[in-house]
Amino acid sequence: MEFHLRDHTADIAVESCASTIEEAFVGIAEGLSKAHSPNSTHGTKKFGIEISSESLEALLFDFLDMLISERDIHNVLPIDHEVSINQEKDIWTLVGTYYGIPLETIESREIKAVTYSDMKIEKNQNGWKLYVVFDV
Template sequence: MSPMSYELREHTADVAVEATGETIDAVFGAVADGLAAAMHDDPPGEGRRFELTRTAESREALLFDYLDELIYQRDVRAVLPVDNEATVRETADGWTVTASARGVPLSSITAREVKAVTYSEMRLESTADGWRAYVVFDV
């Protein structure tokens, strides 16, 4: 298995991302990269990195909140978050992700609309080869 990968999956009127990674960190980054790919096929190399941190009561809630935050950052910063990196840790408050992404200015690309992340069919699981996630996005 490669360190991380994702595939876009058709899902009725929505789009889904199925991702794998050797670690939970890698699978979070891969799902985020899949979200970016659902919005734009081949983003240019421009853009500055930004950081974010989210905390939630469970790993699944954290994945949802992390992806929701990336969509929010897209909207408020007017950037497409690409080249995503994430570090996931269990804490006294539940689970925390500390992440960064390179923000490609939306003014330099034509991006497809992804409205929201959904809990519909969401899966995040440890496997014999690492981690696997499946997330559906409302488009």
């Protein structure tokens, strides 16, 4: 899995490429962590999340929205993500964990929100390619 922060006029975009959809989701989440704080490495406390959405695109949106809101509610930067994704009929479910770095211990920018703007979820012969723009 690899991810990159990409240019956007006012905001920040993250691109992630991976062989599985789970790894690709994790790549975007790690990119989100890097966009907050480029040098942060490991969290101390483990948190669990579970999300259900009506499509894969909505699941990606809801997953990233959840991480941003968890950040403000628990006052930690989510990092070191793990996820599993399942589909049953029209419902996509993500169960995951992350570690939180207490925000008072790091210098971090604020990412306001995930957006649907230019969001891409593409499957090709090498695996998955995801692209997400975040509002800064």
